[in-house]
Amino acid sequence: MPEKASPTSLKIPALSGTATVARVNNPIFIADLHLTGRKKKTLLAFWWFLRSRALQYDELFILGDFFEYWIGDDASKPAEPIARWLRAYAARGKRVYLMQGNRDFLLGEDFARHCGGTLLKPQVVIETPKTRILLSHGDEWCTLDTDYQAFRARMRDPEFQREGLAMSVAERIEYAKKARAASLENKTQKTAQMMDVVAEAFVADCRKYGVDQVIHGHTHRAAVHRADGCTRTVIPDWDMQGKGPRHRGWVELNSCGLPQIVLTDRWV
Ligand code: MN
Numbered sequence: 001m002p003e004k005a006s007p008t009s010l011k012i013p014a015l016s017g018t019a020t021v022a023r024v025n026n027p028i029f030i031a032d033l034h035l036t037g038r039k040k041k042t043l044l045a046f047w048w049f050l051r052s053r054a055l056q057y058d059e060l061f062i063l064g065d066f067f068e069y070w071i072g073d074d075a076s077k078p079a080e081p082i083a084r085w086l087r088a089y090a091a092r093g094k095r096v097y098l099m100q101g102n103r104d105f106l107l108g109e110d111f112a113r114h115c116g117g118t119l120l121k122p123q124v125v126i127e128t129p130k131t132r133i134l135l136s137h138g139d140e141w142c143t144l145d146t147d148y149q150a151f152r153a154r155m156r157d158p159e160f161q162r163e164g165l166a167m168s169v170a171e172r173i174e175y176a177k178k179a180r181a182a183s184l185e186n187k188t189q190k191t192a193q194m195m196d197v198v199a200e201a202f203v204a205d206c207r208k209y210g211v212d213q214v215i216h217g218h219t220h221r222a223a224v225h226r227a228d229g230c231t232r233t234v235i236p237d238w239d240m241q242g243k244g245p246r247h248r249g250w251v252e253l254n255s256c257g258l259p260q261i262v263l264t265d266r267w268v
Pocket of ligand 1: 101
């Protein structure tokens with residue numbers, strides 16, 4: 001169903017978002033849910049999460065690849081139920097923040113607002129009562145994968161996005177399918193190490209922002225890594241479909257304000 005985008009009505013996602021976050025007290029961090037209509041069980045798990053576990057926190061941070069793909073806020077109709085769930089969560093006095101990942105880099109301020117939330121810039125420092133933490137999707141630190149970094153730079157280029165969003169929704173779907181196929185083909189030639197975060201890269205950003213704690217997603221390898229006095233905590237991805245091992249999880253802060261991973265294969 002072709003639908004013509006009006007290029008001027010959408011703010012360019014690469015130029016959107018805020019880096020300013022009011023002090024957070026009791027945050028929870030999730031990423032890489034890769035939500036799509038095809039993964040009903042993962043969707044259901046998220047729906048339940050917002051009505052159960054997430055209510056124990058005051059600020060929900062969704063750090064990228066929330067959606068399996070995102071071709072623009074003007075094509076957000078399939079995600080309407082998810083926006084409604086998030087609005088209901090926000091209506092309980094919770095703050096919701098969304099960050100773009102490499103799958104949903106076209107996620108914009110309109111949709112974030114529609115969810116009762118706020119779109120963040122790709123790198124944001126938050127202040128908790130005891131710590132300062134750098135938040136990111138994390139893919140910018142996979143610097144060994146030079147092909148991917150070139151692809152990333154192109155996808156996040158404002159001019160490229162402007163042209164992309166001027167295409168019809170049908171054309172964008174076609175484009176995304178091709179890009180996805182090409183990326184899958186490339187991936188088979190890459191080692192896991194090549195696609196992981198490089199310590200020097202994330203440490204350099206820690207120095208830049210004057211922090212020693214980082215929380216990010218992207219790699220789907222929930223773990224805590226230390227390098228040169230800096231710690232990065234990787235958020236678990238979600239997959240409740242049951243083909244592989246079922247899993248989901250999040251990162252929360254312990255009583256010292258330090259990030260810790262919670263992993264579960266349970267629904268509740
Ligand atoms: Mn990712």
